[in-house]
Every structure is written in C-alpha cells, then in structure tokens.
Amino acid sequence: KQEVTQIPAALSVPEGENLVLNCSFTDSAIYNLQWFRQDPGKGLTSLLLIQSSQREQTSGRLNASLDKSSGRSTLYIAASQPGDSATYLCAVCSSGAGSYQLTFGKGTKLSVIP
C-alpha cells in the first residue's frame, strides 16, 4: 500500500526567503507525482506534475524534483511571498492502481510573514 509523508508539517518563513518542502513515498512504482496548493476551506489547485521518467519540472518560482528510486520529491519555492501562504500537498499516482487514484500526504502548512 502506497504511503506518502510530508515534512515539515508546518513552516513559517519571512518574505523573500527561498524554501524547500519535502515529500517521500514508499512504493516507487508510480506514473507521476503531483504537487497541489490548498487554501483554507477550498479545493486543490494543481501546481506541478512530474512524470515518473522526469527528474524535475519548473513553473515560475516553483521547481519540483523527483528521485523515484529513493522515493523522494522536493518542492522549491524561490523568493517567497505572503500570497504563497497555503497548505501544499504532495500526491502520487501509483502504477499498480488501475484507477489512477492519487495517494496524498497530509500536507505542509506554509506561512510567509511580511
């Protein structure tokens, strides 16, 4: 059974800092790994998707890396802004599950202090 862990559970940084969020998963048989953002009481917004054959993906100030063999991914946020404050969720799509269901971590709650 796939399990996803995110560290840290919460993170508070001053505006302008670069930061890294970590995600680990137990089964390396995956189609892809996705990072989402969730604002309080809201749905999920997709940030980046990394296919299992890829090492990283970039979108603006966000860069996500994937090391499938070690079961790890990181989300790097450059020059953080108060608007980046949200919960960031990592999810893997396991290749053993025919439904392409996502298995999520519990998230990292990010607070960027002005």
Place this chain on the structure above:
Amino acid sequence: DTGVSQDPRHKITKRGQNVTFRCDPISEHNRLYWYRQTLGQGPEFLTYFQNEAQLEKSRLLSDRFSAERPKGSFSTLEIQRTEQGDSAMYLCASSLPGTAYFLTQYFGPGTRLTVL
C-alpha cells in the same frame, strides 16, 4: 468558468438523514474521482468513474455511500443515514482520457458536510 463545479458548497444535516452531492466535471474529461478530506489530513480516494462506469471503490466507501455518473457527464454522491464521522470535505476531480503518466487531476471547490 469551465472548471470542476460542485454543489452544494456547504451542507449541514442531522444524524440519520440522507444527503446528495453533485459534481460537474470539466467538459471532455471522461474520468471522474471522488475524494474525502478530514481536518488536518490529505484527501483520501473514494471512487472512480471512467465515462459512466464505476471502475473502483475504496474500502472507505461503506454500504451507506453510493455514487453514480449517468450518461458519463455529472456525478452524484449519496450518503444514507449520515453519521457524525461522515463530517468532512468531499472533493470531486476530473481528468482527460489518455495515459496516466501526464494526466493532471483538476479538483472542484468541494462540498463541506457537517453532521450534527
């Protein structure tokens, strides 16, 4: 707006009542998923449709839960005889057809259920 929509956004009900939620996926998305998210946790998979066929159900989906997707368009999730443990955010997602390697799931805003 052409994103995933869910209705209602909030539902408060008394224990033992039945509730039904609706999800409208992005047009041309043939895959539709339901997830449940409790406070402080990540979403957990409930069930999956490809077109009108329900292809997988999680063990979390007890006999009191039923989901449908008639004609492969919108989907409904019904909970019968609600219990306080059913209180959660119910999220719907959809994705395009194709191989899973590059398929992003797009999520709706969710329906917040509170069972008193």
